[in-house]
Amino acid sequence: MPARHARPICLAVLLLVPLPVAADQALIDLGRTLFNDVDLSGSREYSCATCHPPALGLEAHTTNNTYIGLDSVPHGTEGGRSAPTLWGAHHRTQWGWAGLPTIEQNIRGIIVNRMQGPEPSEEQLAALSAYIKSLSLPETPYVDAAGEPTADAPEAVQRGEELFWSAGCATCHTPPALESTAIHDVVGVEVKVPSLWAVRHTGPWFHDGRYATLEEAVRTMWRFHHDRIRQPSEPTDQQIADLVAYLEAL
Ligand code: HEC
Ligand code: HEC
Known part of the structure; x- marks a missing residue:
C-alpha cells in the first residue's frame, strides 16, 4: 500500500x-x-x-x-x-x-x-x-462484503458464521474472498480452496460435483479439517444446519 x-x-x-x-x-x-x-x-x-x-x-x-x-x-x-x-x-x-x-x-x-x-x-x-x-456477485442481504452477518441476519446465520471461525473453516476459506492460495487433497484429488461466495448457486459441490447437498459437502470438510489438526470430531446436525444457513447467506 x-x-x-x-x-x-x-x-x-x-x-x-x-x-x-x-x-x-x-x-x-x-x-x-x-x-x-x-x-x-x-x-x-x-x-x-x-x-x-x-x-x-x-x-x-x-x-x-x-x-x-x-x-x-x-x-x-x-x-x-x-x-x-x-x-x-x-x-x-x-x-x-x-x-x-x-x-x-x-x-x-x-x-x-x-x-x-x-x-x-x-x-x-x-x-x-x-x-x-466485470461479473459481480449477487446481493447478500444477511452478510456484508467481509462475510460478516448483518444486524438483521437470522440467528442460524449468525451462529453459522461464529462456527465457521471456531471450527477452522476460515483458515482455508479466508475473507474477504473466502478462499486462499493453497492446494489441498480433501477427497483424493489436489485442488484449490474454492471461494464460497454464491456457493448456494453452484451445486452439486466439490471439483467433480460429487455432493448433491451442501450438508454433505460441509460434513466432509468438518471431518477433513478435524482429522488434519488431529482432533477427530463429528459435527452435530445442529452445527451442520447452522453452517449451511451461513453458506446459503453468502
Ligand atoms: C464444455 C464446457 C465449458 C466451456 C465451453 C467453457 N468452460 Fe469455463 N469451465 C468449465 C469447467 C468444467 C471449468 C472447471 C475446469 C477446471 O477447473 O478444471 C471451467 C472453469 C472456468 C473458469 C475458472 C473459474 C474459477 O473460478 O476458477 C473460467 C474463468 C472459465 N471457465 C471461463 C471460460 C471461458 C472464458 C470460456 C470460453 C473461452 C469457457 N470457460 C468455456 C467448462 C467450460
Ligand atoms: C485445509 C483447508 C480447508 C478447510 C479447513 C476447509 N476447507 Fe472447505 N474446501 C477446501 C478445499 C480444498 C475444497 C475443494 C475440495 C474439492 O472440490 O475436492 C473445499 C470445498 C468446500 C466446499 C465446496 C465448494 C464448492 O464450490 O464445491 C464447501 C461448501 C466448503 N469447502 C465448506 C467448508 C466448511 C464449512 C469448512 C469448515 C467446517 C471448510 N470448508 C474447511 C479446503 C478447506
Whole structure:
C-alpha cells in the first residue's frame, strides 16, 4: 500500500491517463461478444456461454454440469470437473480447480485444450478476462462484503458464521474472498480452496460435483479439517444446519 502522503501524486498520474473508463468498457464489450463466439472452438459448436450461460436457471453463469473435455458426464465421474460460476471472478486469487495463478492462463487452457480452438490472441484473452471480471456477485442481504452477518441476519446465520471461525473453516476459506492460495487433497484429488461466495448457486459441490447437498459437502470438510489438526470430531446436525444457513447467506 502506498503511504498516505503519496496519494495526491497517484491521483495526478491517474488524471493523465486518457479515458480509462471508456477503454475498459470497450474491452468488456469485446469480451462479451467473444464469450458468445463459437469460433473459439475447433468444431465451431461451442462458445463459453454453452457451459457458462448468462441466462439459464439461477443465472450463475454456469450450467452446474460436470464435464470431461466438452462432454457433460454424470456428477462424481472420475476426472470430471464441475463448471464453476463466473460471478465474483475478480475476487479470486487462483483459477480453475487446479489453481492457476492468472485468469488469462486459465482461459487460454480452456480454449486450446477443452474447446480444441485456435490459439487466442493477447487481446482476446484480455477482453474475455475483462468481461468475466466485470461479473459481480449477487446481493447478500444477511452478510456484508467481509462475510460478516448483518444486524438483521437470522440467528442460524449468525451462529453459522461464529462456527465457521471456531471450527477452522476460515483458515482455508479466508475473507474477504473466502478462499486462499493453497492446494489441498480433501477427497483424493489436489485442488484449490474454492471461494464460497454464491456457493448456494453452484451445486452439486466439490471439483467433480460429487455432493448433491451442501450438508454433505460441509460434513466432509468438518471431518477433513478435524482429522488434519488431529482432533477427530463429528459435527452435530445442529452445527451442520447452522453452517449451511451461513453458506446459503453468502
Ligand atoms: C464444455 C464446457 C465449458 C466451456 C465451453 C467453457 N468452460 Fe469455463 N469451465 C468449465 C469447467 C468444467 C471449468 C472447471 C475446469 C477446471 O477447473 O478444471 C471451467 C472453469 C472456468 C473458469 C475458472 C473459474 C474459477 O473460478 O476458477 C473460467 C474463468 C472459465 N471457465 C471461463 C471460460 C471461458 C472464458 C470460456 C470460453 C473461452 C469457457 N470457460 C468455456 C467448462 C467450460
Ligand atoms: C485445509 C483447508 C480447508 C478447510 C479447513 C476447509 N476447507 Fe472447505 N474446501 C477446501 C478445499 C480444498 C475444497 C475443494 C475440495 C474439492 O472440490 O475436492 C473445499 C470445498 C468446500 C466446499 C465446496 C465448494 C464448492 O464450490 O464445491 C464447501 C461448501 C466448503 N469447502 C465448506 C467448508 C466448511 C464449512 C469448512 C469448515 C467446517 C471448510 N470448508 C474447511 C479446503 C478447506
